[in-house]
Amino acid sequence: MKLTDYLGDKPFWRVTVKLAVPVALQNVLTSSFQLVDTLMVSQLGDVTLSAVGMAAQWGWLCGLLGFGLCSGMSVFISQYWGVKDLKGIRRVMGIGLMLAMFVSLGFLAVALAAPTWVLGLFNQDPAVVETGCRYLRIVCFSYPAVALTYLLSNVLRGTERVRLPLYVSIVTTIANAFADYGLIFGAFGLPRLGVEGAAIATCISSWLGPVLILIFSAFEKNLLVGPVRELLDFNLKQLGEFCARALPVMSNEGLWALGMLMLNRIYANMGYEYYAGMTIFKTFSELAFAFYVGLGNACVIMVGKSIGSGKIQRGVSDARRFSVLVPLMGLVVGLTMIAARHPLVSLFAMGDNLSATTISTAYAVTIFCSLEYCFRNISYVQVVGVFRSGGDTLTGMIFDLASLWVVAIPLALLGTRVLHVSFLGVVILAYLGEDIPKSILCLLHFRSMRWLKPVTEEGRAGLKAYREEE
Numbered sequence: 001m002k003l004t005d006y007l008g009d010k011p012f013w014r015v016t017v018k019l020a021v022p023v024a025l026q027n028v029l030t031s032s033f034q035l036v037d038t039l040m041v042s043q044l045g046d047v048t049l050s051a052v053g054m055a056a057q058w059g060w061l062c063g064l065l066g067f068g069l070c071s072g073m074s075v076f077i078s079q080y081w082g083v084k085d086l087k088g089i090r091r092v093m094g095i096g097l098m099l100a101m102f103v104s105l106g107f108l109a110v111a112l113a114a115p116t117w118v119l120g121l122f123n124q125d126p127a128v129v130e131t132g133c134r135y136l137r138i139v140c141f142s143y144p145a146v147a148l149t150y151l152l153s154n155v156l157r158g159t160e161r162v163r164l165p166l167y168v169s170i171v172t173t174i175a176n177a178f179a180d181y182g183l184i185f186g187a188f189g190l191p192r193l194g195v196e197g198a199a200i201a202t203c204i205s206s207w208l209g210p211v212l213i214l215i216f217s218a219f220e221k222n223l224l225v226g227p228v229r230e231l232l233d234f235n236l237k238q239l240g241e242f243c244a245r246a247l248p249v250m251s252n253e254g255l256w257a258l259g260m261l262m263l264n265r266i267y268a269n270m271g272y273e274y275y276a277g278m279t280i281f282k283t284f285s286e287l288a289f290a291f292y293v294g295l296g297n298a299c300v301i302m303v304g305k306s307i308g309s310g311k312i313q314r315g316v317s318d319a320r321r322f323s324v325l326v327p328l329m330g331l332v333v334g335l336t337m338i339a340a341r342h343p344l345v346s347l348f349a350m351g352d353n354l355s356a357t358t359i360s361t362a363y364a365v366t367i368f369c370s371l372e373y374c375f376r377n378i379s380y381v382q383v384v385g386v387f388r389s390g391g392d393t394l395t396g397m398i399f400d401l402a403s404l405w406v407v408a409i410p411l412a413l414l415g416t417r418v419l420h421v422s423f424l425g426v427v428i429l430a431y432l433g434e435d436i437p438k439s440i441l442c443l444l445h446f447r448s449m450r451w452l453k454p455v456t457e458e459g460r461a462g463l464k465a466y467r468e469e470e
Contacts, residue, residue, distance in 0.1 A: 012321055016298050022162040024294025026153070028287055029169035036177050037198045038283040040184050042348040046355055048195055049348075050272040051131035053279035054122040057264055058136060059143060061257045062107040066147045068253030069099055070154035071388055072246025074300045077158035078389055079308025079456050081301075087230055089223060093155050094231030095242050097148075099250075104147035111140035121261065123268045123275070131195055138199035142206035149209040152224060156213075157297055159223055168212045176205035245393050245455070252383075252397035259404040263430050266412050267423070274423045277361025280348050281369060288333045292377055295326050299385030307390055307454050310462025316449070319386045323378075323446060326385070330377035334370035341366045364424045368431070375435040379403075382442035391453030399441045408434035 037056075042049045073096045080088040111118055115133040123129065153165035178188070179201035186192025193200065217224040234242075268275040299322040306315035337344070345362045348354060383396035411433040415426040445451060454460050 012302075012318060015302055016295070016325075019157075019160065019162055019301055020294040020298035022166040022294075023157055023297040024291045026162075026166045026169045027290030027293045029166075029173040030290075035283050035287060036173075036180050037202060038279065039347060040180050041195060041198055042280070042354065044184075044194060046273055046276050046358055047125075047127050048131050049279060049354070049358075050123070050268070050276045051119075051128045052135050052195060052198065053275065053282075054119060054128065054264070054268060055132040055136040055139065057122060057261055058107065058111055058118050059139060059146070061254075061261060062104055062143050063146055063150070064253040064257040065103050065250055066100060066150045068250040069096055069103070069246060070150050071253070071300075071384060072242070072249040072393060073151070073154060074158055074304065075245050075249075075388055075391055075393060076242065076455060077155060078301050078304025079391070079454060079459060081159050082305040082308030083456055083458050085456075086223065087233070089155065089159065090226060090230040091234045091238065092242060093151070093224075095234060095239060096151050096154075096246075097231065099246075100147040100151050101144060104143040108140045108143045111136050111143075122265050123272065125272055128272055135195050135199045138196055139202050142203045145203075145206040145210055149206070149213065152210060152213045152217075155224060156222070158301060160301065161222060164213065164216055164220070164222075168209055168216070171212060172205045172209045175208055176201055179204050241455075245391065248393040248397045249388065252393075252400050256400050256404055259401070259409055262409055263412055266409075266416055266426065266430075270416065270423050270426070271357075273355050273357040274361050276354065276358040278365055278427075280345060280358070280362040281365045283348075284344050285337070285366075285369065288337055288373075291329060291333060292326055292380060295322065295329065296381060296385040298322075299326075299381060300389040303386060304389035307452065307462070308456045308459045310454075310456075310458040310465075312452065312459075312462045312466035315390070316452075316466075319390075319446070322381050322385055326377045326381035327374050330373035334373035337370040338367055341370075361423060365427055368424065368428060372431050372435065375439050376431075378439040379435060379442045382446055386446060387442075387451045390451040391455055391459075392451035395445055395451065396442075399438050399445070403434045403438035403441075407437055 037052065038049065041052045073092050076092045077089050080086075080092070115136045116129060118136060119129040119132040123132075149165075149168075153168075156162070156165055180198055182188040182190040183193050183197030183201050184195075185197075191197075214224065264275075264278075267278055299319070302318050303315045303322070306312070306318065341363055345359060345366070348362070379399070383400060387393070387396045408430045411429040412426050415421045415429045419425075421429070452463055452466075454463055
């Protein structure tokens, strides 16, 4: 089949652009929270930059669990939206709110009670740990706000209301930039607080997000506004069905995140200058990753909506198109990042604030990881976009965790403790060890069509008819 047969469908492009562009822009703005922090904190030196990068990993772990919860919710929301089951969507939203607050408040409590232990997970350097603790004790209060924003935005996006989260992200990003500059450097008549100022700014702008979403939702009278009893209108059977689909995704994201924290600990213990260079790359690579998140969300909505309404053939066709489109986008974006690596890294290296080792590491990691984006996005679109929207949340978890814990982490440890390869060599072993086997497994599972597991009666009837026609 020609490439144009996959990507030449005009209705596909029209809906994809409508859904993906606002979500991608919102994720660019969300990622810029950390970008603004990192850009401004980088002016305070290598130690501070490395400390903030490591402290942010705890919030990143909390955020990934929130992302996993939202991904599990999306299985239901997109398919319920296909049959316009609004009460079902609000019931799922209520379960999600309960779980999101439980997780985020748990992470807040640990960060507040034992910040030294949290930082010690990543690095043992006393200066790095002390600086990171000062940041973590404050920024942890943003975790419930981030969880709320994720969840509310996910419900709106899953019901094809993608603009409101985008508009709110524009406001909160601007607020974060001004608060960061004022509180870190003492501008606008504000006190000069350094690393603590960055944490306070993040908290302020993070809480602004859910507040604005709820205020505008009240004016719009959208799905987020309604009787509270509908949020709590679920029984044990419905809770069990939700957990059966959502908990594998949360476990997937949580255990995958723990694996990534293990890799970050390996990177950090090779030297804080190397880790600072890695932090620079990760900061602007998250902006690029926002495009894939947008496409992944569009995939979840379009494929899940079709499968939930019983239009299985349409869902499978769109899944095939996304399976080609997202890796191609990874190649284009990766090559663009390589071409722009010097101006990107120079944003962080103003004057003599960063060492030559940090800067050279940032360049080297950018070149390799940008080339590798194509492989990473093959598995991303399958696990997050296709399998989950089809109702299969377990297989992706197995592929994700096996490739990371059985292959990537042992290879990274082998590189550092036995082979004694360079920092870049360890990164190469870890990335390729995770992404190549996972991509192969995902493509084989996609071709098998065993990921089609509808949660609606219409979807199950449509799948039966689809199988009979094969």
